[in-house]
Amino acid sequence: MQSGGARRARVLTAARRHLSATLATLALLATVAALSGCGGPGGGHGGEAGSAAEADRTRSSVVDPTRIPDVAERLQRRIPAESRQVVAVYGDGRDSADSTVVLYTKRGSTWDRTRSWPAHNGKKGWTTDHREGDKRSPIGVFTLTDAGGVLADPGAGLPYTRSADFAAPRWWARSHWHDFDYVIAIDYNRVKGTPPNDPTRPEGDAKGGSIWLHMDHGSGTSACVSLSKTAMEYLLRTLDPNRHPVVVMGDRADLEAY
Template sequence: MRIGGVKDAVRAGTAAAACGVLLMSLAACGGSDGGGNQKTDGVSAVRTGQAKARTTGLKAIPEVGDRLRGQIPAASRQVVAVYGEGRNATGSTIALYTKHGSTWDRTRVWQGHNGKKGWTTDHHEGDNRSPVGVFTLSDAGGVLADPGAKLPYTRSASFQAPHYWSKSHWHDFDYVIAIDYNRVKGTSPNEPTRPEGQSKGGSIWLHMDHGSGTSACVSLSKSGMEYLLRTLDPAQHPVVVMGDKADLKA
């Protein structure tokens, strides 16, 4: 049985050999310290200022400066933008932009969370901060059956969050989309290989929200994850642009 980077609760028998690998991923995607139980759907929770902003015919992804804008591949026609509230804040707004011709439309917005300690431009294992940057989105998976994903989808019980975690976390990995940070594209999101080394962290995903910060991932509502899974298309070369507002604008 191939068990990728997701932490499991098993500690005995043949599963013990896999446990070290499992510990690797869930440490990145959400800790066992729980958090609030309040869920936010996001579509109806858009900040007032953003709701009034122009959403169609945009010449560029809003609030993203030249440095990161220049890293968006020319072929990308789908961008998930994650706007962190602050360098040390856990709240984020997640928006999907789709390119039509030479301009962008904002098609969906959700509220969610990022790392427990905020953001960093130099992510390392265990720092509880989400990495700032532009990353491709190539693979998906989860505990639940494929909801109609266009990205390659791996269904496996190995994604299951351990039940010694707070109950609010149990469904975190029902759906996940791998963020291509320090991972091998074209593999299951829980594949543990880290090309840049273990210390640089990894197993950073978009996944379902539990109402508080993660250990490095970005989380949003179940309905948001289902929409992204059904919409993000490899033929459109989707990427995520993510970070706190100041770093995004740099």
């Protein structure tokens, strides 16, 4: 038989081992709790902030399909309720001649992105108060009702007027000679239902006019928006007066502000 002293030694040894295991467990739990407080799994203030930030990112990435993207409420309201086609011109900057044209088609209550092309606008950019000769394109929403050009009708949906009178003057640089082979009139300071080159300006000459979608020559325009021949042919064949097409145009910052 073991003596009383030996038994006491064995009991003390077992107790020490149990205490060590308990302390190790408590230390592990404290470490887990500290990690949770820094935003790890399990909650804490850090976890809540992370979830809120993620929710904000998710909300900002959602695009409302019933609206034209990156266009503020004031201009959205100017798009006629019956419009089913929108040509959106997104200028790179207020003083930039570079832009992107996107065609949106409305199906039910949803605007679908149909096609897009690189484009140019006024040499000096954009303005909310266009004046004759300022080399800036007007910001706003305008109807598209008439087309024409030097070349034969490519199958346009809009009324198309073919005339040599559209031809650019031969004293212009050669790169500009084909600018008006195809044009679509932007209804800014003009009479709807007339050829694009009709000179009538209801708001007066000082407000400018003859602002068109036309063929591109590789740089900025006097105030028009210019696209490739392929893009112009596509728009001419696609824009349908029964869908009441409009153009929404401006630099990105102003489109988002208005």
